[in-house]
Amino acid sequence: xSDTESRLLKTAQAGDPKxxxxxxxxxxxxxxxxxxxxxxxxxxxxDVVQETAQIAYRKLNYLIPEADxxxxxxxxxxxxxxxxxxxxxxxxxxxxxxxxxxxxxxxPATAGRRGEALTECIDRLEGRAAQAVKGHYFQGVKLxxxxxxxxxxxxxxxxxxxxxxxxxxxxxxxxxxVENPT
Amino acid sequence: xxxxxCDEARAELSDALAGVIGRPEANxxxxxxxxxxxxxxxxxxxxxxxRVLSELAAEARMDTLMQRVRTGLATLDQVSIAEExxxxxxxxxxxxxxxxxxxxxxxxxxxxxxxxxxxxxxALTQGNPPEIPQHPMVExxxxxxxxxxxxxxxxxxxxQHVDPQPPQQxxxxxxxxxxxxxVPPPTPEPVQAKTDAPAPVKxxxxxxxxxxxxxxxxxxPKPKTPDDAVRGAMAYLKSKVAVFARDSKSxxxxxxxxxxxxxxxxxxxFQTALKGVLEKKLExxxxxxxMAMLLEELDRVKYQKRIAQCAQYLLDxxxxxxxWSYGDPSIFVESxxxxxxxxxAKGLQKVAIxxxxxxxxxxxxxxxxxxxLGLRACHDAGIVLPPASVExxxxxWRDTQSKLSPVKAPAVAPEGWCYSKHEHKPxxxxxxxxxxxxxxxxxxxxxxxKKDRELLCGMxxxxxxxxxxxxxxxxxxxxxEENSQHQxxxxxxxxxxxxxxxxxxxxxGYAWYPRTAQSLLDSQRPDGSWKSPSGSELNDTxxxxxxxxxxxxxxxxxxxxxxxxAK
Numbered sequence: 166x167s168d169t170e171s172r173l174l175k176t177a178q179a180g181d182p183k184x185x186x187x188x189x190x191x192x193x194x195x196x197x198x199x200x201x202x203x204x205x206x207x208x209x210x211x212d213v214v215q216e217t218a219q220i221a222y223r224k225l226n227y228l229i230p231e232a233d234x235x236x237x238x239x240x241x242x243x244x245x246x247x248x249x250x251x252x253x254x255x256x257x258x259x260x261x262x263x264x265x266x267x268x269x270x271x272x273p274a275t276a277g278r279r280g281e282a283l284t285e286c287i288d289r290l291e292g293r294a295a296q297a298v299k300g301h302y303f304q305g306v307k308l309x310x311x312x313x314x315x316x317x318x319x320x321x322x323x324x325x326x327x328x329x330x331x332x333x334x335x336x337x338x339x340x341x342x343v344e345n346p347t
Numbered sequence: 348x349x350x351x352x353c354d355e356a357r358a359e360l361s362d363a364l365a366g367v368i369g370r371p372e373a374n375x376x377x378x379x380x381x382x383x384x385x386x387x388x389x390x391x392x393x394x395x396x397x398r399v400l401s402e403l404a405a406e407a408r409m410d411t412l413m414q415r416v417r418t419g420l421a422t423l424d425q426v427s428i429a430e431e432x433x434x435x436x437x438x439x440x441x442x443x444x445x446x447x448x449x450x451x452x453x454x455x456x457x458x459x460x461x462x463x464x465x466x467x468x469x470a471l472t473q474g475n476p477p478e479i480p481q482h483p484m485v486e487x488x489x490x491x492x493x494x495x496x497x498x499x500x501x502x503x504x505x506x507q508h509v510d511p512q513p514p515q516q517x518x519x520x521x522x523x524x525x526x527x528x529x530v531p532p533p534t535p536e537p538v539q540a541k542t543d544a545p546a547p548v549k550x551x552x553x554x555x556x557x558x559x560x561x562x563x564x565x566x567x568p569k570p571k572t573p574d575d576a577v578r579g580a581m582a583y584l585k586s587k588v589a590v591f592a593r594d595s596k597s598x599x600x601x602x603x604x605x606x607x608x609x610x611x612x613x614x615x616x617f618q619t620a621l622k623g624v625l626e627k628k629l630e631x632x633x634x635x636x637x638m639a640m641l642l643e644e645l646d647r648v649k650y651q652k653r654i655a656q657c658a659q660y661l662l663d664x665x666x667x668x669x670x671w672s673y674g675d676p677s678i679f680v681e682s683x684x685x686x687x688x689x690x691x692a693k694g695l696q697k698v699a700i701x702x703x704x705x706x707x708x709x710x711x712x713x714x715x716x717x718x719x720l721g722l723r724a725c726h727d728a729g730i731v732l733p734p735a736s737v738e739x740x741x742x743x744w745r746d747t748q749s750k751l752s753p754v755k756a757p758a759v760a761p762e763g764w765c766y767s768k769h770e771h772k773p774x775x776x777x778x779x780x781x782x783x784x785x786x787x788x789x790x791x792x793x794x795x796x797k798k799d800r801e802l803l804c805g806m807x808x809x810x811x812x813x814x815x816x817x818x819x820x821x822x823x824x825x826x827x828e829e830n831s832q833h834q835x836x837x838x839x840x841x842x843x844x845x846x847x848x849x850x851x852x853x854x855x856g857y858a859w860y861p862r863t864a865q866s867l868l869d870s871q872r873p874d875g876s877w878k879s880p881s882g883s884e885l886n887d888t889x890x891x892x893x894x895x896x897x898x899x900x901x902x903x904x905x906x907x908x909x910x911x912x913a914k
Contacts (some may be wrong), residue, residue: 194409268398
C-alpha cells in the first residue's frame with residue numbers, strides 16, 4: 166500500500182467519499198475485467214463494480230492498515246461476481262483457478278511491455294476482426310446480436326473471435342521476439 | 348465421459364471466454380485443462396488477453412464507471428451482499444470472541460429462564476422422553492447396522508418414526524428457499540452472512556413485547572438468520588445437558604458444539620463437562636478425535652499433553668488396512684510424556700508420537716474420517732505423527748474409491764465412497780468425509796491437494812450430486828434409498844468439512860454455504876433442534892450448529908506459528 170493510498174484510505178475511513186473515489190479509481194479497470202472474467206457478462210460486471218464500491222465503502226473500517234487494498238477489493242468483487250454468475254445461470258467459464266492465476270497481480274495488465282504490445286496489436290486490427298472486438302469487448306454486445314448486426318451466424322462469430330485471439334497471441338509473440346530475439 | 352482433443356478444447360476455450368459455453372462442454376473442458384499443460388497455458392494466455400481487452404474497455408468507459416460508483420455511494424442502503432465479507436482468514440481471536448460469547452451466553456441463559464414459563468411446545472416444557480442413549484452398551488461391530496448409536500453419529504440408521512416436518516420458518520422477502528434439486532437460483536444467494544461476533548439480541552422479554560406490536564403492525568415476522576438459528580440451538584442443547592451428562596459418550600460432541608456455538612470456556616456447565624472429559628479414559632475413536640479437536644481449539648499449549656495422548660490412542664487404534672474402527676483403550680496412552688515448555692521458547696514445541704501397537708484388521712469410513720479430523724488437530728497442536736500412518740490412511744481412501752466411471756485414469760471422474768470397501772455405489776456423507784480425509788492427509792504429508800486425483804474425483808462426485816436438502820446417493824443402511832433424509836445433518840457437516848478443507852466456496856457451481864444455511868434455517872424445529880429420520884436429535888442439532896458456524900478451520904499450518912501470534 167503506497168503512502169498516498171494509505172493516506173487516502175484514512176481520509177475515506179473518516180467518511181470522505183471523494184477520497185474513496187480517488188483511492189478506488191486506479192483499481193476500477195482491473196475490478197471490471199476480473200468481474201467480467203468470473204461472471205462472463207459485460208453489463209453484469211459493471212453492476213458488480215458498483216456493488217463492490219458500495220460494499221467496500223460501507224466496510225472500509227474493517228480494512229486493517231497492513232491489508233492489501235486491491236486484494237480486498239478483488240475478494241469483494243469475486244463474491245459479487247459469483248452471485249451474478251449464479252443469477253445469470255452461467256457456468257464456470259474456464260476454471261476459477263486459472264482466473265485467479267491471471268489476476269494474481271492487481272496492477273493493470275496493460276502496463277507491462279507485454280500489455281503494451283497487445284494494445285498495439287489490438288489497434289492494428291482491421292475489418293471484421295476489429296468490429297467483433299469492438300462490439301464484444303468494448304460495447305458489451307452479446308455475441309448473437311453482434312452476429313446479426315454483422316450478418317453472420319453465431320457459430321461464424323464464435324470462430325471469428327477464436328481466430329482473432331490466436332492472431333493477437335501471434336502478433337504479441339512476434340513483437341516481443343523482435344524486441345528481444347534471445 | 349466425453350473427451351476433447353486439444354483442437355476441440357481450444358475452440359471451446361474461446362467459447363468459454365465469450366461466455367457461450369454450455370455446462371456439459373465446460374465440464375469436459377475443465378477435465379481436459381487439468382490434464383493438458385499446453386492447453387492450460389493457452390487458457391491462461393487467452394484469459395490474459397481478455398483481461399487486457401476488458402481493462403482497455405473499462406478505461407474507455409471510466410467516466411461511466413465512476414459515475415456508477417458515485418451513484419452507488421449515494422444509495423448505499425440498496426446493495427445486497429452476496430455472502431459474508433471477505434477477510435483474511437485468521438485464527439479466531441479468542442479474547443474478543445470470549446467477550447462476545449460471554450454476552451451471548453448471558454443472553455441465552457436469560458432467554459432460557461424467561462422462556463420457561465410461557466413457551467408452548469418448547470424444549471423446556473415439552474417433557475419429552477430423553478432421546479439418548481437408546482442402547483449405549485452396544486459394542487463396536489463390523490457392520491454399522493448394529494452400531495448406530497455410538498457417538499457422534501456413525502453413518503448408520505436406527506429405526507425410528509419419522510417426525511413430521513416442522514412448519515416453515517419465515518424467511519426474508521429477498522431470500523430464496525433452497526430447492527431440493529440443484530437448480531441455479533434466479534436471484535443472488537439468500538442467507539445473511541455469518542459474522543464472528545454474534546449479532547446483538549434483545550432479551551426474550553423485549554422480543555415478546557416487540558413481537559406483539561409487530562404482529563399488529565406488520566404481518567411478516569423478521570427473517571431468521573444463522574445467528575438466530577444457532578442461538579435457538581444453543582438454548583435447546585443447554586436444556587439437554589442432563590441427557591448428555593447421562594450419556595457421557597456424547598460429551599465431546601456437545602463441548603465441541605458449545606465451543607463453536609459461542610459458549611465460553613468459563614461457563615460453569617462447560618467447565619463441569621470439560622473436567623469430566625479430561626478425566627475420562629480414552630476409549631472410543633469418535634470421542635478421542637473430538638476431544639483432540641476441542642482441546643486444540645481451546646488451548647493447544649495448555650492441553651498439549653492430553654492432545655498427545657489422543658494422538659497415541661489414535662495411532663494405536665489404526666487398523667491394518669488404514670481405517671479406524673470404534674477403538675479400544677491403549678495402554679501406551681498413559682506413558683506419553685511431553686517435556687515442560689522451555690522458559691524462553693517461542694512457538695509450540697514439537698512432540699513426536701510413534702505407533703506402539705496394531706489395531707484390528709478393518710474398521711469403517713465414519714470412524715476413519717473422524718480419526719483423521721482428530722489427527723489433524725494433533726498435527727496442528729505440534730504433535731509429530733509418523734508419516735507411514737497417514738500414508739496408510741490415505742492409501743485406504745485411494746484404494747477404495749468407487750470406480751464406476753468408464754473414464755480411464757488420470758482423468759477426473761465422479762467417484763466416491765460408501766461406508767467401507769463394498770460394491771455399493773457411493774453416497775454423500777461418506778464421499779464428503781472421504782474428500783475431507785484426503786485433504787487432511789495431503790496437508791499433513793505436505794502434498795498439493797490440487798494434484799490429488801482421488802480427492803478431485805470425490806469433489807467431482809459431490810459436484811455432480813450436489814444437494815443440501817438430502818444425503819445424495821443410495822444410503823446403504825436404509826435399503827439403498829436414493830437421495831434420502833437419512834443422516835442428512837451428518838452429511839451436511841461432512842460437506843462443510845469437504846468444502847472448507849479443500850478451500851472450495853462453490854461445489855458444482857453452487858455456493859455451498861448460503862444454500863446449506865438456508866436449508867438448515869428451513870428445517871430447524873421450533874424448539875431449536877434438528878433431526879433426521881435415522882439420526883439422534885442431539886447429534887443432529889450439533890452437526891447443524893457446526894455446519895452453520897463453519898466450525899472447520901481451513902488448512903493452514905498453525906503449528907509453526909507462535910501461539911501469541913496465532914492469537
